[in-house]
Amino acid sequence: MIKNEKDVSFKITPWEVEGKVNYDRLVKEFGTQYITENLKKRFLKYANALHVLLRRNVFFSHRDLDKVLDDYDKGKGFFLYTGRGPSGKMHIGHLLPILFTKWLQDIFDVNVYIEITDDEKYVYSKDAKWKDIEKYADENILDIAAVGFDPNKTFIFKDSEYIKHLYPLALKVSKHINLSMARAVFGFDTTTNIGLIFYPSLQIVPTFFERKRCLIPCAIDQDPYWRIQRDIAEKFGYHKASIIHSIFLPPLTGIDSKMSTSKPEGAIFLDDAPDDVERKIMRYAFSGGQPTIELHRRYGGNPDIDVSYQWLYIFFEEDDDKILEIREKYSKGELLTGELKKYLIEKINVFLENHRNKREKIRDKVDKYLYDGKLAKKMWEISFEDIFTER
Amino acid sequence: MIKNEKDVSFKITPWEVEGKVNYDRLVKEFGTQYITENLKKRFLKYANALHVLLRRNVFFSHRDLDKVLDDYDKGKGFFLYTGRGPSGKMHIGHLLPILFTKWLQDIFDVNVYIEITDDEKYVYSKDAKWKDIEKYADENILDIAAVGFDPNKTFIFKDSEYIKHLYPLALKVSKHINLSMARAVFGFDTTTNIGLIFYPSLQIVPTFFERKRCLIPCAIDQDPYWRIQRDIAEKFGYHKASIIHSIFLPPLTGIDSKMSTSKPEGAIFLDDAPDDVERKIMRYAFSGGQPTIELHRRYGGNPDIDVSYQWLYIFFEEDDDKILEIREKYSKGELLTGELKKYLIEKINVFLENHRNKREKIRDKVDKYLYDGKLAKKMWEISFEDIFTER
Numbered sequence: 001m002i003k004n005e006k007d008v009s010f011k012i013t014p015w016e017v018e019g020k021v022n023y024d025r026l027v028k029e030f031g032t033q034y035i036t037e038n039l040k041k042r043f044l045k046y047a048n049a050l051h052v053l054l055r056r057n058v059f060f061s062h063r064d065l066d067k068v069l070d071d072y073d074k075g076k077g078f079f080l081y082t083g084r085g086p087s088g089k090m091h092i093g094h095l096l097p098i099l100f101t102k103w104l105q106d107i108f109d110v111n112v113y114i115e116i117t118d119d120e121k122y123v124y125s126k127d128a129k130w131k132d133i134e135k136y137a138d139e140n141i142l143d144i145a146a147v148g149f150d151p152n153k154t155f156i157f158k159d160s161e162y163i164k165h166l167y168p169l170a171l172k173v174s175k176h177i178n179l180s181m182a183r184a185v186f187g188f189d190t191t192t193n194i195g196l197i198f199y200p201s202l203q204i205v206p207t208f209f210e211r212k213r214c215l216i217p218c219a220i221d222q223d224p225y226w227r228i229q230r231d232i233a234e235k236f237g238y239h240k241a242s243i244i245h246s247i248f249l250p251p252l253t254g255i256d257s258k259m260s261t262s263k264p265e266g267a268i269f270l271d272d273a274p275d276d277v278e279r280k281i282m283r284y285a286f287s288g289g290q291p292t293i294e295l296h297r298r299y300g301g302n303p304d305i306d307v308s309y310q311w312l313y314i315f316f317e318e319d320d321d322k323i324l325e326i327r328e329k330y331s332k333g334e335l336l337t338g339e340l341k342k343y344l345i346e347k348i349n350v351f352l353e354n355h356r357n358k359r360e361k362i363r364d365k366v367d368k369y370l371y372d373g374k375l376a377k378k379m380w381e382i383s384f385e386d387i388f389t390e391r
Numbered sequence: 392m393i394k395n396e397k398d399v400s401f402k403i404t405p406w407e408v409e410g411k412v413n414y415d416r417l418v419k420e421f422g423t424q425y426i427t428e429n430l431k432k433r434f435l436k437y438a439n440a441l442h443v444l445l446r447r448n449v450f451f452s453h454r455d456l457d458k459v460l461d462d463y464d465k466g467k468g469f470f471l472y473t474g475r476g477p478s479g480k481m482h483i484g485h486l487l488p489i490l491f492t493k494w495l496q497d498i499f500d501v502n503v504y505i506e507i508t509d510d511e512k513y514v515y516s517k518d519a520k521w522k523d524i525e526k527y528a529d530e531n532i533l534d535i536a537a538v539g540f541d542p543n544k545t546f547i548f549k550d551s552e553y554i555k556h557l558y559p560l561a562l563k564v565s566k567h568i569n570l571s572m573a574r575a576v577f578g579f580d581t582t583t584n585i586g587l588i589f590y591p592s593l594q595i596v597p598t599f600f601e602r603k604r605c606l607i608p609c610a611i612d613q614d615p616y617w618r619i620q621r622d623i624a625e626k627f628g629y630h631k632a633s634i635i636h637s638i639f640l641p642p643l644t645g646i647d648s649k650m651s652t653s654k655p656e657g658a659i660f661l662d663d664a665p666d667d668v669e670r671k672i673m674r675y676a677f678s679g680g681q682p683t684i685e686l687h688r689r690y691g692g693n694p695d696i697d698v699s700y701q702w703l704y705i706f707f708e709e710d711d712d713k714i715l716e717i718r719e720k721y722s723k724g725e726l727l728t729g730e731l732k733k734y735l736i737e738k739i740n741v742f743l744e745n746h747r748n749k750r751e752k753i754r755d756k757v758d759k760y761l762y763d764g765k766l767a768k769k770m771w772e773i774s775f776e777d778i779f780t781e782r
Contacts, residue, residue, distance in 0.1 A: 122562050130559060160559055167554045168521060171513050174586030179570075182585050194573050195565025198589030 013187045014221050015124055020256035023060065023220070023247055030223050032061045032245060042069050046107040052318045053100045053246065061220060063230070064242035068215045072108060078213040078242075080104055081206045083115035084144060086137035087125065091267040092348070093249035095143065095355075096315060097217045100246070102147045104217065105154070111375055112149055113206045114156040116141060119163075120203070123195030134160075142366060143270050146359035151368035155376045159202055162379075169208060169384050170201040176232040177201065185224045204229045207241045208384075220245040249314060252284040252307050271356070274349045281308065281345050282338075288330075289337035300333035301340075308337070308344045316347040404578045405612050406515055411647035414451065414611070414638055421614050423452045423636060433460050437498040443709045444491045444637065452611060454621070455633035459606045463499060469604040469633075471495055472597045474506035475535060477528035478516065482658040483739070484640035486534065486746075487706060488608045491637070493538045495608065496545070502766055503540055504597045505547040507532060510554075511594070514586030525551075533757060534661050537750035542759035546767045550593055553770075560599060560775050561592040567623040568592065576615045595620045598632045599775075611636040640705060643675040643698050662747070665740045672699065672736050673729075679721075680728035691724035692731075699728070699735045707738040 027034060035054070039062075043050055053059050068078045082101050084094065098114075105112050118137045122128050137158050144156060159166060177200060182188055188197055203225045207214045216226060223245060230240040250256070251266025265284050268277055288306030290296035303309040309330060317323045326343070329335040370376055418425060426448070434441055444450050459469045473492045475485065489505075496503050509528045513519050528549050535547060550557060568591065573579055579588055594616045598605045607617060614636060621631040641647070642657030656675050659668055679697030681687035694700040700721060708714045717734070720726040761767055 119558070119562055122559075123566055126566065130563070160562075161555070163558045164552070164555045167510070167558070168513075168551055171510055171551075171586050172521070174589070175514055175517065175584050177585045178581065179579065179583050179585065179588060180581035183581075188570065190569065190571035190574075192570050193566050194568045194570065194589050194592060195562050197570060198565070198585050201585060 014224060021248065026220055026223075027061050030220070030227070032063055032220075032223065032243070033065075035060055035062050035065065035244070039066060042066075043107070047103075051100055051103045052315060053096060055320070056313055056315075057247075058096065058249075058314050059100060059217065059244050059246045061245040062243060063226065064213070064240060065215070065244055068213050068242045071213050076212060077110060078108070078215050079110050079210045080112040081115070081209070081214050081216050081241075082112075082218055083117055083203070083206075084140050085117045085121045085124075086133055086140045087121040087128070088136055089269045089271060090140050090143045091269045092315075093267065094140075095147070095270065096249060097219065097246055098144050098147055100244075101217045102149055104215070105150060109150075110153065111210065112154045113209055114144060114149075114154070114369075115203065115206050116156065116158040117199075117203065119159040119195070120199045123193060123199060134158075141370070142359050142363060143355075145362045145366045145369050146355055148358065148362075149369065151365060152374035154369050154373065155379045156369040157379070165379070165382065165384060166202060166205050169205045170198075172236075173204045173232065174198060174201040176235065177228060181228065185228055200225055200228060204232075207233065208236065208238050209379075211238065213239045213242055215242045215244065217244045218246070219248055221248075250307055250310055252280060252286065254286045255305055255307055255310055268348060268352075270352060270359075272352065274345075274352075277348050277352065278345050281341050281348070285311075285341055285344070287337045287341075289340075290333075293336060296336060297333045301330045301335075301337060303327050303330050306330070306337075306340070308340045312340075312344055312347065316344060316351065405615060412639065417611055417614075418452050421452075421611070421618070423454055423611075423614065423634070424456075426451055426453050426456065426635070430457060430460075433457075434498070438494075442491055442494045443706060444487060446711075447704055447706075448638075449487065449640075449705050450491060450608065450635050450637045452636040453634060454617065455604075455631065456606070456635055459604050459633045462604050467603060468501060469499070469606050470501055470601045471503040472506070472600070472605050472607050472632075473503070473609055474508055474594070474597075475531050476508045476512045476515075477524055477531045478512040478519070479527055480660045480662060481531050481534045482660045483706075484658065485531075486538070486661065487640060488610065488637055489535050489538055491635075492608045493540055495606070496541060500541075501544065502601065503545045504600055505535060505540075505545070505760075506594065506597050507547065507549040508590075508594065510550040510586070511590045514584060514590060525549075532761070533750050533754060534746075536753045536757045536760050537746055539749065539753075540760065542756060543765035545760050545764065546770045547760040548770070556770070556773065556775060557593060557596050560596045561589075563627075564595045564623065565589060565592040567626065568619055572619065576619055591616055591619060595623075598624065599627065599629050600770075602629065604630045604633055606633045606635065608635045609637070610639055612639075641698055641701055643671060643677065645677045646696055646698055646701055659739060659743075661743060661750075663743065665736075665743075668739050668743065669736050672732050672739070676702075676732055676735070678728045678732075680731075681724075684727060687727060688724040692721045692726075692728060694718050694721050697721070697728075697731070699731045703731075703735055703738065707735060707742065 040050055040054060043054065071078050080101055082097055101112060116137050118133050122130055122133050141156055182197055182200065186200065207229050223243065226241045226243050233240045251263065253266040265280065268280060272280070286305065286307045288302035288304065288309065290299055290301065309326065312326060313323055317326065326335065326340070330340060368376065371380060431441055431445060434445065462469055471492055473488055492503060507528050509524050513521055513524050532547055573588055573591065577591065598620050614634065617632045617634050624631045642654065644657040656671065659671060677696070677698045679693035679695065679700065681690055681692065700717065703717060704714055708717065717726060717731070721731055759767065762771060
């Protein structure tokens, strides 16, 4: 939890993002590093081009990303770890780190572990029903698998299903986190239930799945877990986790917050029909344009607060020339808000149709990620007893 | 944790028993009931005689034991649940509730669940090594199985091994226990690790293994768990747990505390050789006798503070006439401390030899309790999803 007596305008824990997020302050207070242009350039050794989310600074901050690349260059390798809390249907914001993780796997050809935190989502919400969480978990897994991870180098697991393997390691982690630390880092209070208090142990465990460095693409609100992991990892004889942090995809309703399942008017879900997408964007996407066409033609729009423009910039218009052209035309008033929205709607609908096609095709193959693929099979056979070689 | 500002001479949590235990005060402060002679008599409907531990008030307190007997009389039945924390070798004090549970199974012919809390013991002690805990768990299971439970109506499970079944239920329990409650009931503080804070959920889960009433024979220090269980059980559509509480078997070194593995001079372990038993009793068993034989013959001994007498009374001399005779002779000085000790040594060594014979014989059959017996098999096949029918 961010504590700043001078400015309480926002609050970030893994469960709450409130107010206008000041990313500069997060970087400073969490003690992370910006991803510099030089660091970005190192990726061009492995890829023809940078992923749009990296190029456009959606992934903007990191811890030890340079060390991961060093290890890779030295032939030591690394592994990727990310996750999803299955509290509901997935929206586009949820898919971005997954897509980015897939890109990293493609260029580095490394193992990917994806934790589905059904336990967390069940204990977090007073009203959550287990059956709903499990249903969402299974649906979310299809959405994740759809992005096309290597079926022999990717293991997707639900905490509750894989718990026999996770639990002894989680206990070991839990012994290194006392209540005082957990309260300071996660903002737990006297009303927090003891399931949620234990949960951080479970999220930290997969960073110890291999002895190599672990690189975690995730939104910056997850950083508290990694701060704790980095406190204890070396006591276990493991590497401190490396992280590559993203901003939040802004909700349609305005760029200052985080897209949320609980505010459906601000989010585009992966199963939204083309009509829904059109309706939501037309109705809710916050516009940086002028109140009338005449005023817009005269004064131009403001792309920096225009959510449609931001979405195109962040992800949906990968072409750098094209996005610059849109920016200029919109700023000058040559492009109207309605036209901008129509452009975004089409981009989103093409993306979603493509995603859903892949999702249907993966349905029969999803067991590869869960049980049968080379890595998954190994993970179901493995015992983590070796981690109990106490150091 | 007992809070009493006037008298801080003792402290009881499931992990610490310090100072002279005042059982009357525990009954009052925990809000339990004494087991009355009338309640004891109800057992004579099912058994020819009362178990010595019940007759001699080692099991002295209860919650809703009368309701369990009512349910049994009405044909509704009930089930038994007890446990063992495998932090080391078992001593005689650990075996008493197990022996008593076996007697209850014999007379009522009901299911017994025995939880081996390897998770608890691992997270409780900073220095505990997982491999040691697991080794002790396996050894302890043999000692428990040796008492001869019905192999088709008894399920012994290690938490870490059975966790996939326990975990979703534990999460559900955990949602009903907030930090404030956990601190008040268990005395957790800011230095407590988050594994131990979560653990009470796991100990409560087995009370929901059946929809019948659950009767728990245990030492009274375990009562905090059941107070929480009783707070939440009815919200789940289950019965409040019923408990039958024992005092602690006093250590050899004096009647005022609890036998402890960490003070081996005060405990007789189940694997102590006859020589060890003799040496320990002769050397450490606190005597209520006089300093010299002459004084003893003249003034007599005090059986109420004499540990050898107490052990005979509590468990090792079941014959009521015989124990009364010993008491009288010892009080009058006719029986010397050395003689009393010799009598106890022989009783203990016969008991231990018998126990170890049974332990060797059960080795090949222990899988019945763990995996193959009728109840164990069912428990490995069961899914507790029905408990998620939220109420």
